[in-house]
Amino acid sequence: MTGxxxxxxxxxxxxxxxxxxxxxxxxxxxxxxxRSQLKNLQNEKMSKIGVYILIGGGSEDKSFYVGESEDIxxxxxxxxxxxFWNEAILFTSKDENLTKAHIKYLEFxxxxxxxxxxxxxxxxxxxxxxxxxxxxxxxxMDEFLKNILLMLSVLGYPGLEKIENSNHIKNDTLFYINNxxxxxxxxxxxxxxxxxxxxxxSPLVRSKKQKDRIRAAKQRDTHRDKGLLETQNEKIVLKADxxxxxxxxxxxxxxxxxxxxxxxxxxxxxxxxxDWELSQNV
Numbered sequence: 001m002t003g004x005x006x007x008x009x010x011x012x013x014x015x016x017x018x019x020x021x022x023x024x025x026x027x028x029x030x031x032x033x034x035r036s037q038l039k040n041l042q043n044e045k046m047s048k049i050g051v052y053i054l055i056g057g058g059s060e061d062k063s064f065y066v067g068e069s070e071d072i073x074x075x076x077x078x079x080x081x082x083x084f085w086n087e088a089i090l091f092t093s094k095d096e097n098l099t100k101a102h103i104k105y106l107e108f109x110x111x112x113x114x115x116x117x118x119x120x121x122x123x124x125x126x127x128x129x130x131x132x133x134x135x136x137x138x139x140x141m142d143e144f145l146k147n148i149l150l151m152l153s154v155l156g157y158p159g160l161e162k163i164e165n166s167n168h169i170k171n172d173t174l175f176y177i178n179n180x181x182x183x184x185x186x187x188x189x190x191x192x193x194x195x196x197x198x199x200x201x202s203p204l205v206r207s208k209k210q211k212d213r214i215r216a217a218k219q220r221d222t223h224r225d226k227g228l229l230e231t232q233n234e235k236i237v238l239k240a241d242x243x244x245x246x247x248x249x250x251x252x253x254x255x256x257x258x259x260x261x262x263x264x265x266x267x268x269x270x271x272x273x274x275d276w277e278l279s280q281n282v
Contacts, residue, residue: 001023004024006023006150006154006220010239017033017034018040019032019155020080021094021154021155023117023147024152027034028092028093028144029092030095031092032086032090034086034087034088035086035143038077038088041074041090042073047071047072047073047074048072048073048092048104049070049092049099050069050090050098051068051091052072052089052090052091053065053066053067053068053088053089054079054082054085054087055087055089055124062275063120064129065082065123066122066124067079067085067124068099068103068128070103070279071170072090072092076090084123091106092221101173102137104131105133106140107128107142108128108129109130109141109142111128112226116223116228117242117243117244118195118242119245119246119249120190121215121218124224145249161197173187173188174187175188175270176265177251177254177255180252181255182199182201183200184201184266185198185199187249190243190274193244193250194243194250195250195254196201197239197240198237199237199254200236200237201229201253201255201256202257203236203256204220204256212252212257213256213257213258215252219253220253223238223242247265250260
């Protein structure tokens with residue numbers, strides 16, 4: 001096991017939302033701030049190249065926008081016309097080694113990772129284009145990306161890493177939704193909830209809580225565009241594992257409507273997730 005020292009600096013304890021995050025012995029760093037704090041970026045000399053993430057929504061329906069710019073401050077000012085976001089996280093480097101090709105690669109990679117996370121909605125109207133880099137630089141940017149994901153986790157956004165197909169699954173962590181419209185399997189692991197590849201989703205239906213239906217529709221559209229969702233013989237089939245941060249978020253995605261995942265997901269023996277979770281803590 002290898003560890004890293006992550007340092008968070010809060011300049012004003014009366015305004016803790018504005019943070020500077022660094023990893024010891026690494027040239028990159030992040031700035032996390034609220035929408036109203038853009039003026040503080042002048043003090044950080046952020047008129048430089050980098051990638052950024054805009055974040056809006058509630059705890060269960062996060063909306064993200066991924067972008068890049070050769071002048072982050074000016075781009076942030078332009079994004080004030082976007083209404084959805086209330087937080088931004090900016091990533092750049094202390095040295096001058098990042099190039100346009102580097103940040104285009106990072107932008108695409110972040111978008112690609114987030115598009116596979118069912119707990120968020122991407123607000124990008126276009127899919128970023130991936131720049132072509134020589135193999136040594138790809139390795140360097142992949143390491144940069146790993147550190148970005150680590151800083152995001154420290155800032156309260158864990159679980160964004162790529163979800164690989166599950167080769168080792170413990171049966172006691174599998175839960176099912178099975179009815180006339182849906183046939184889905186969810187794996188529980190380390191506090192995350194993954195709807196597994198091959199699951200069949202219900203068609204979208206009208207819901208008393210239209211917000212949930214709209215969220216599920218946006219998520220499905222994103223996944224269909226990425227080739228993660230297909231219609232086969234009139235059935236909606238998941239083609240890759242999709243990660244969620246709650247069982248209800250996973251159930252909403254499967255049903256396409258409001259759902260209480262704590263009671264709807266059940267083990268093979270019929271125990272719902274709520275009762276199973278209680279049994280694990282006895």
